[in-house]
Amino acid sequence: xxxxxxxxxxxxxxxxxFDKLAAPLAGVPVLRRSLDAFLTSGCIAExxxxxxxxxxxxxxNATSGxxxxxxxxxxxxxxxxxSVANGLAALAPGAxxxxxxxxxRPLVSPEDITRCVAAAASFRAASLARRVTETLKxxxxxxxxTEAVAREDLWLMETPQVFEVGLLxxxxxxxxxxxxxxxxxxxxxxxxxxRVKFIEASQPNPKITRPSDLVLATAILTIQ
Amino acid sequence: xxxxxxxxxxxxxxxxxFDKLAAPLAGVPVLRRSLDAFLTSGCIAExxxxxxxxxxxxxxNATSGxxxxxxxxxxxxxxxxxSVANGLAALAPGAxxxxxxxxxRPLVSPEDITRCVAAAASFRAASLARRVTETLKxxxxxxxxTEAVAREDLWLMETPQVFEVGLLxxxxxxxxxxxxxxxxxxxxxxxxxxRVKFIEASQPNPKITRPSDLVLATAILTIQ
Numbered sequence: 001x002x003x004x005x006x007x008x009x010x011x012x013x014x015x016x017x018f019d020k021l022a023a024p025l026a027g028v029p030v031l032r033r034s035l036d037a038f039l040t041s042g043c044i045a046e047x048x049x050x051x052x053x054x055x056x057x058x059x060x061n062a063t064s065g066x067x068x069x070x071x072x073x074x075x076x077x078x079x080x081x082x083s084v085a086n087g088l089a090a091l092a093p094g095a096x097x098x099x100x101x102x103x104x105r106p107l108v109s110p111e112d113i114t115r116c117v118a119a120a121a122s123f124r125a126a127s128l129a130r131r132v133t134e135t136l137k138x139x140x141x142x143x144x145x146t147e148a149v150a151r152e153d154l155w156l157m158e159t160p161q162v163f164e165v166g167l168l169x170x171x172x173x174x175x176x177x178x179x180x181x182x183x184x185x186x187x188x189x190x191x192x193x194x195r196v197k198f199i200e201a202s203q204p205n206p207k208i209t210r211p212s213d214l215v216l217a218t219a220i221l222t223i224q
Numbered sequence: 225x226x227x228x229x230x231x232x233x234x235x236x237x238x239x240x241x242f243d244k245l246a247a248p249l250a251g252v253p254v255l256r257r258s259l260d261a262f263l264t265s266g267c268i269a270e271x272x273x274x275x276x277x278x279x280x281x282x283x284x285n286a287t288s289g290x291x292x293x294x295x296x297x298x299x300x301x302x303x304x305x306x307s308v309a310n311g312l313a314a315l316a317p318g319a320x321x322x323x324x325x326x327x328x329r330p331l332v333s334p335e336d337i338t339r340c341v342a343a344a345a346s347f348r349a350a351s352l353a354r355r356v357t358e359t360l361k362x363x364x365x366x367x368x369x370t371e372a373v374a375r376e377d378l379w380l381m382e383t384p385q386v387f388e389v390g391l392l393x394x395x396x397x398x399x400x401x402x403x404x405x406x407x408x409x410x411x412x413x414x415x416x417x418x419r420v421k422f423i424e425a426s427q428p429n430p431k432i433t434r435p436s437d438l439v440l441a442t443a444i445l446t447i448q
Contacts, residue, residue, distance in 0.1 A: 138377050146377075157360070219428075
């Protein structure tokens with residue numbers, strides 16, 4: 001199926017204090033690594049990068065002979081979900097599946113992208129995810145433990161999250177109409193009652209949020 | 225306060241297929257690295273390693289001139305919580321705080337140990353932990369999303385977990401009396417209604433569970 005990737009890269013990196021998407025990971029900017037994974041994956045027809053013009057330069061500067069596949073830029077919105085909506089509005093008419101990916105997950109493997117796209121082709125909606133294996137607790141405002149949270153059947157969402165284009169449009173229309181706030185597209189799918197299939201990541205796929213995540217990602221790259 | 229560390233290293237490493245605690249991490253066995261972190265930390269008076277005699281040789285063989293602090297071995301029990309109870313039973317009379325640590329977390333930093341011990345001195349009970357920063361969902365038997373789980377205030381438990389000795393004894397007495405199964409000491413504290421303060425880890429502190437964890441830990445050591 002004709003699949004477009006939307007890479008969301010419009011955030012301001014407030015938690016890091018510097019532009020995490022521009023940070024070099026073993027010499028290559030984080031955002032460029034995310035893009036490369038989708039350009040390498042055989043199942044992606046086009047990539048839309050949602051980012052400001054100055055961030056787009058990270059990608060252009062790294063490319064001498066152009067990209068291996070069509071890549072377009074669209075502006076971001078006020079928050080993550082508006083940015084995804086902007087990408088969705090820019091899809092080519094022939095797009096059947098859409099894979100939404102956080103630009104700050106530079107280590108996603110082309111194989112895991114392909115597995116998620118295949119699952120979405122079967123189940124209409126799929127997300128890369130990871131089972132929780134550690135003990136999980138809830139804390140109060142003082143960071144003191146208040147209750148245990150059963151970890152059985154709990155998954156941490158990753159990206160890409162892949163959907164039939166019509167489904168994601170319907171979900172975002174509902175999100176907009178009801179003024180919901182969603183942290184990912186699985187949450188948007190829940191708003192319209194669609195079951196999302198979880199695909200366990202075969203490779204570490206951390207989100208670069210804090211400086212220590214950059215250290216960890218560099219380590220992972222070193223051993224891969 | 226007089227603080228003893230209990231390093232739990234009695235498991236059989238079933239998930240790994242080989243002895244993960246004996247595995248070399250940049251040339252030094254995993255368990256030895258865990259021990260060294262506590263020997264290096266200025267706030268620990270004594271260390272009790274809960275492990276079988278053959279595993280103890282990993283530590284002795286690595287030491288020519290003896291340990292920098294008192295280190296004793298006690299036998300493990302049938303499961304993790306019995307092993308912790310064995311360590312607890314072996315505490316010296318003067319011990320005021322006890323820091324329980326998984327031997328399979330070799331990258332814990334002496335600084336994070338000190339931070340947890342200081343927190344336990346103030347709050348009576350503290351655990352090294354990591355905030356959940358990803359979106360969390362619950363799945364059904366088909367690995368399909370069923371519900372969202374609010375991630376605000378959710379933490380993944382790490383070790384060390386540090387407590388007033390009397391509190392941990394009380395908690396384990398309750399665990400034993402009610403035949404509870406606990407995956408960590410924070411869970412035991414909850415059984416007696418004690419608030420545990422979470423201290424966010426400043427360094428990666430992965431538990432060596434799968435072979436890929438070992439490779440990852442090696443890489444983290446390389447860049448630290």
